[in-house]
Every structure is written in structure tokens, then in C-alpha cells.
Amino acid sequence: MTEFQTLLTQIQVFLANLLLPSRLYQIAIAIALFAVAQMINMFIAPRLHAWMRNLEDRPKWQLRWLVVLHRRLYLIIFVLLIWTVITFMREVLNTFPSRTFLLSIIGTIAVAWLAIAMIARLIRNRFMRRLATWGGWAYVTLYYLGFIEATSDLLDNVAIEFGDFRLSAFGILKALVVTGLLFFFARLISTQSKSQIEKNQDISPSMRVLMVKFLQIVLYGAAFFIGLKAVGFDLTGLAVLSGAIGVGLGFGLQKVVSNLVSGVIILLDKSIKPGDVISLGETFGWINSLGARYVSVVTRDGREYLIPNEDLITNQVVNWSHSNDFVRLDIFFGVAYGDDPHKVRALAIEAASAVGRILTTKPPVCHIVGFGDSSVDYILRFWITDPTAGLTNVRGAVYLALWDKFKENDISIPFPQREVRMLPDEMEKPPKPLD
Known part of the structure; x- marks a missing residue:
């Protein structure tokens, strides 16, 4: 007092x-x-x-x-x-x-x-x-x-004492101020370094993310421990805490650790990176960001899926732009048996080449793949380099170009037809008597 x-x-x-x-x-x-x-x-x-x-x-x-x-x-x-x-x-x-x-x-x-x-x-x-x-x-x-x-x-x-340990209100306030200042400067340095790293085009996108994450861990970790040491906190007591954390990780945080390790592996092997277009199950979209626990995937309808890193390691993932941006698409169609197949193939290639997103350096090709019940079946293959702009829309544009081209050249697209005939003799016969 x-x-x-x-x-x-x-x-x-x-x-x-x-x-x-x-x-x-x-x-x-x-x-x-x-x-x-x-x-x-x-x-x-x-x-x-x-x-x-x-x-x-x-x-x-x-x-x-x-x-x-x-x-x-x-x-x-x-x-x-x-x-x-x-x-x-x-x-x-x-x-x-x-x-x-x-x-x-x-x-x-x-x-x-x-x-x-x-x-x-x-x-x-x-x-x-x-x-x-x-x-x-x-x-x-x-x-x-x-x-x-x-x-x-x-x-x-105003303090609490346990043996040699003494925790005062002034010590807590001092720790908060010092640690807050250190975290502020750590965040400032991290933000500036992040902007400089992201501008460096000589570093791959995945390595940029890894460098930023590593830098943030080092800066914030150093700020935390320096702040504790600055106020006189004995860091040797953290050894017991680290052991308890290790036991907790072994029992209750297996998935969290697995996702963290998977995230590091993804960044190191560069299997996916921001901007890549991937398919995982029924999810198709492009990588928006790589996090420590999950990967953000944005689909064409604007939905953002947060996929755990472990799923990208253990499941089969289709990366449409892993080694290059070339993506081949196939569409199937059929025409009537009365149309010349040589002419149909030439018209199909011409129609696909007229679509803006189709590559001319890898020209489209068209082949017969079978003789159906009512049509000759074809496959039309073409290449694009911008899968992030969508796949369904470019397929629709090619189908529409085929429709216009076939209509101009009197190429018919058949469809199954069925006829039902009523035989008069069968209708006039009396029904059989029941036994």
C-alpha cells in the first residue's frame, strides 16, 4: 500500500x-x-x-x-x-x-x-x-x-508469486508492449519483403510462397521469443511446454501436422503453384493461393474451395498447366451416312480453326471413330493455352461453329428415329379364349 x-x-x-x-x-x-x-x-x-x-x-x-x-x-x-x-x-x-x-x-x-x-x-x-x-x-x-x-x-x-517465480502487472504490461512493438516491426518487414519477393519474376511462384511463409515464421517467432527474453522470462521452461506440444501433436493434431508437411512438400516439389488449373474429383478451377493448411481453388462459377494440402498429396490431381499451358480438348459429333466423310473432316477443322481461342500452331484434327446406328461418328481435337478462361465455353463455341458450317454446306446431323406400325391383320383377330 x-x-x-x-x-x-x-x-x-x-x-x-x-x-x-x-x-x-x-x-x-x-x-x-x-x-x-x-x-x-x-x-x-x-x-x-x-x-x-x-x-x-x-x-x-x-x-x-x-x-x-x-x-x-x-x-x-x-x-x-x-x-x-x-x-x-x-x-x-x-x-x-x-x-x-x-x-x-x-x-x-x-x-x-x-x-x-x-x-x-x-x-x-x-x-x-x-x-x-x-x-x-x-x-x-x-x-x-x-x-x-x-x-x-x-x-x-501487484504481483503473483510462486516460489522463485514472480509475475507482476507491470511485467505483464511491459511484455505486451515490447512484444507488440516487435510484432509490429516483424509484420512491417514481412510485408515489405513479401512485395519485393512477389515482384521477382526469376523465382517460381511456388518458391515465392515458400520464401514468404518461411520469412514470416522466422520473423514472428523471433519477435515472440525476443519479447519474452526482453522482459526477463526464463525460456528454459519452454522445454517442458515443447514436450507437451509434441505429445499433443502425436495424438490430436495428426491431420493438422499432415497438412502443414504436405503444404511444404507442395511448395518444394512445385507440383502446383498459384495460377495453375487443376481438377480434383469433381472440382475444377484455378489455384488462387497456397496456405499452410489448405489450397484455395476458385471455380468458374465463383465458388472458392479450401482443399486440405493432404488431399493434393494423396489423391490423383490433374494439373492442366503443370509443365506448360497447352491443353487439348476433344468433342464428339456424328453426321449422316450420305455425307462425304472427307468433306466433313475438312469442314470440321475449318470451323474449329475459326474460333478465336483455338491454337493455329497446333491445328485441329478430325478423325472417324466409328459407324453408329444412324450416323458416322467423328472426334474433333484442338488445343488451347488459356484453361483459366474456361473449358465448357470453348467447347460450346466449337459446337456452334460446327453447326453453322454444316448448315452452310448441307451437312445433316442425324438423330435416332423410330416408327410404330399397326398391322391390320393382327388387330382383326379375335382374342384367344381363356382356359
């Missing part, structure tokens, strides 16, 4: 000093300046917002920072006003430093609050951003008011 009494005494002395006449008028000036800042903000903010809405062709980062400045406009105006008044009182009126002491503290805290609010915008997570902002505001306020040492002693006195 000694630390609490010390902090309480400091607060009482600070409040008593505020009641001095030289401090009361400084408080009145600060309140008046804040009110003026609010009025100026009410006048400028709507006009600034209207100007921002009319901006076009500006980078997103500029628009984001304009929004941040718009939200903190009242604080910016207050900082400018209070330091203008302090400078005027000191330089023009030659006021004693004690007459502007409290104003200087308020102005310094306002500048620190503004800087913290701006820097915190770099944190994307909304909850973490608010936590960092309010925590930073509380720290700088206590620091400039002179309460930081007494508060630290009070928090350090």
Missing part, C-alpha cells in the same frame, strides 16, 4: 498546485483554446470532407491519410493554437516561464497524443489500434504529469 499512498500523495499535490491563481488562468486559456479549435473544426471539416470526395486518381495511401487528418483535425488545430499562444506569451509579452508552465505541459501532451494517433494508423487491426492508442495516451499523460514512476511502482507491487 506504500506505493499507492505515494501515488495518491503526488496526485493531491498536483491538484493543489492547479488551484493556484497562476495555474487557474492557464487552465482557462487551454479550455478556451480547445473551444475555439472545436468551432474552427466545425467550419473547416465539412469543406475539407467535400473537397476529399471530389478527389480522383489519387493513390489509396494518400486518401487514407487525408481521412486520418480529417478525423484528427480538431486536435491539429488545438496544437497549433496552444503553441502559438505559448510562443506569443514568451516572445512578445516576455511572460515568466512559470506563467506558461501548465500550458506547455498541455501542449506537449497534445502533440504526443497527435503523434500516437497518427502512428497507430499503421496498425490495421482495429482492436489492436485502439489498444495501442489508448495505452500510448495514458503513458505520455502519466509521464509528462510526473506520475509514471509512482504508477510503475504500484503496478510492480
